[in-house]
Amino acid sequence: MNTKKYKLASICTKVLMTAVLLFVWSPVVASARSVLPEGITVGDTFYPGYGSPIGKVQRVKGEVVAVHSHAAEQGFRLRPGMMLYKGDTLFTMKKGKVRFRMNDGSILSLASGTKLVLNKSVYEKKKKSRSSFLDMAFGKARFLVVKLINFKHSEFKVKTPTAVCGVRGSDYVIEASEQVSVFIALETTSIEVSGNKDPKAKPVVLNEYEMSKVYAGGYPSEPVKLTPEEIKRVKEQFISVNPDESEPEADEVQADTGTETGGKTVAMSDVHVLVPEDALVKMPNDFEVGDVEKDDIGKTVRQSGITEERSIISQTTLIEQFNEDDEWPDGFPGSPD
Amino acid sequence: MRQLLAVVLAFLFLAGAGVQALAGESAGGYYDLGVFAYEEGNFQEAESYFKTALDANPENPVYLHYLGRVYLETAQYVNAKKYLEAARDKDPELPGLNYDLGLLYYKTEQYNMASEHLTVAADEDPANVLAAYYGGICLYRQKRFNEAGPLFEQAAEKSPSLKVNSTYYAGICDYHNGNISAAEEKFTYVKENAESTIEKENAEKWLTIIGHEEQQKPYALEFRLHYLYDDNVPLDPTGQEAVYSDASDSGIYGYAMGRYNIVNRSDFVLGAGVARGQTWYADLTEFDMSDTSADIYTTYSTRSFLFGLNYIPRLYTIDDEDYLLQHEVRPSIYWQPNRDLLTRFVYSYYAKDYRQNDARDGGLHDIYIDLYYHVFGGRGFVFGGLGYESSYSDDDAYNYTRPKAKAGLSTEVGWRVRMDLELYYYMKEYPNFPSETRDDDKLSGIVSLKRPVYWDWLFAVAEYNYTNNSSNVDKYEYQRNVVSLGLEAKF
DSSP: HHHHHHHHHHHHHHHHHHHHHHHOOHHHHHHHHSSSOOOOOEESOOOOOOSSSSEEEEEEEEEEEEEEOOOEEEEEEETTTTTTEETEEEETTTTEEEEETTTTTTEEEEEEEEEEEEEEEETTTTOOOOOOEEEEEEEEEEEEOOOOOOEEEEEEEEOOEEEEEEEESOOEEEEOOSSSEEEEEEEOEEEEEEEEEETSSOOOEEOOEEEEEEEETOOOOEEEEEEEHHHHHHHSSSSSOOOTOOOOOOTOOOOOOOOOOOOOOOTTTTTTOBBOGGGOOEEEOOOOOOHHHHHHHHHHHHTTTSSOOOOOHHHHHHHHHHHHHHOOOOOOTOOOO | OOOHHHHHHHHHHHHHHHHHHHHHHHHHHHHHHHHHHTTTTTTHHHHHHHHHHHHHHHHHHHHHHHHHHHHHHOOHHHHHHHHHHHHHOOOOOOOHHHHHHHHHHHHHHHOOOOOOOOHHHHOTTTTOOHHHHHHHHHHTTOHHHHHHHHHHHHHHHOTTTHHHHHHHHHHHHHTTTOOOOHHHHHHHHHHHOOOOOHHHHHHHHHHHHHHHHOOOSSEEEEEEEEEEEETTTTTTTSOOSSSSSSOEEEEEEEEEEEEEEEEEOSSSEEEEEEEEEEEEEOGGGGGEEEEEEEEEEEEEEOOSSSEEEEEEEEEEEEETTEEEEEEEEEEEEEEEEETTEEEEEEEEEEEEESSGGGGGGGEEEEEEEEEEEEEGTEEEEEEEEEEEEEEEEEEGOOOOEEEEEEEEEEEOTTTHHHHEEEEEEEEEEEEEEEEOEEEEEEEEEEEEEEEEESSEEEEEEEEEEEEEEESSGGEEEEEEEEEEEEEEEOO
């Protein structure tokens, strides 16, 4: 009898979780949201951000807008091949989707109705260090994070309004809103989820095909296993994160110079780097031509004539000799008469 | 009992390890939130998170680094130094740490340490254009132009927003390094591409400076007219019976010089000039002197060296009678390793013909090594030198040797007044002096003040000279004070 009750309870729980999942992942939720804040002007002209690029857009569907941190009121529509910079905020509009590659080779795919801030992405191969911090205010995103073997320091953290998720190398999906964040670990993945309310609490570990939710002010729920159908449904909402899958679909935005595909890390060596104007050391404007010319000690010394014997010194020497001639001891050979 | 103790100890060890692990995990949560707060510019919040993380794991170099960065961002440099240096002590290889330390030292004007860290940061990450740029600025401020130039060029090449500014500083470095054509190219670029008026004007000023260097004036004219008072014109001996009832006198000193460079290239000069100096005393006219000379000269200069050769015939007269005709040949080498240091090695040979005493005829070898060094940020220079003279005559009694030294300071002291302080010391020895060896020690000091009046080519000059000669032969001991006021014109 008890076994029957347990089975019934188990089935009810699964049905309930599935219902919640279907509700949470309904496109209606996202499309109902006004993704782009008011006051942002959107254009089609790309302009680079400050510092080195930290990512590069690979594929775009629909309308996706990027805003640099130093120009918060001016956005531009993303196209494949465009660079992404530290502090950039990405907005995927209704039916908008984007896939981009970070400088460490990780691939991110955003579903429509998403806001993601690229807070930081430092990848230093020589020092064996990777540090990425992303802030996902709302929406849905899939992360295929490159696992870096033998790296001394590797962190890839995503913050949502209710939780922080950390991995070393995984394929996972996050859906975030003000009220709840849902974390789903995909193939051969292990991720850690902590609630923002209590940073010292032990994180919940999600393994392959497990899901956990974190409500505002709450702790991560116990992991729940998802069915293959549920997983398939989740994945369908994103542009594929498979690095080898580069053929654009019919409704994808095409790059001006070809779709950006392939490769593992973002090449930055040939990219020009902008810096904020206030970083420049202003040129002094109070110097005079003569001041600079005096600055050359060779010229100063030669022009001062100080290397020549002063006339007063040579005169004195001359009078000394003159007096010697005049007053030399009597009878001294050669002395004048 | 022992088994029980072992079990308890094992338990305590495991419990301790567990607490450690828990501390590490809990600190990680605060660290994560700290990084997000920091990246969003919420430094107060970030500080709180990192401090909590460090409470749990005080040795973690990443936490120390981030807390140091928070203090660097909020201009709390003492704290920033504490945490950034602590992070370096734990793990000097932390990504970005060299840049942050460099920036800290730059902001606290410790340019030497700053340049060390920033050059490493620029080398580690060539895309970090600000590391190269600030590294260049720090080296520039230390006047290490050789090292600063390549960093400015690296920053200019990689960053369009640094291009004009960095090229400007790179041009100054080229100028100071003697690469004048490269400097000219850079200043021209800045002049043509700068957006602000100040940047354009600065570039134009530097192009003017370069123009002056390339078109060196081929001639020089100089005139001096001084009134002087001399308290011991004939060098009457101190404490001895005076030869003259009144050894003091006033007079006029006049001087005129002109020269012209027949060949006037920036690296090679060949020219000739003449000069005449004349002193007229009011009463002691028998000590009126003149000094008439010609000068045929040539110089060849490279980036750091200048080689010179002069031939100078000179005639001295006393009381309108020829006293000494001498021919001087003077090779010299100037070495200037940078804008602040100059050394000079000069040798002179004098062939002397005394027109009233043939026994004194002969020659003189004179060598001198000088060193000049900028002080007061280039407003002045100090100098010092050592020399040696060896004079020989037809009659050995006149032979002498004279080791000598000089030291001094030349600097601007305000109101466009230039002050020169000079000290000269001579030790003269006549080895074949009649009856005994004669040793003289002479000390001479000069204070000179000079400032332009009305025009840049006209100067008012005031000078004071003190000379004291002590000798083991009493009658050669004397003191002399000369004060002069005058005008000088230089064209």
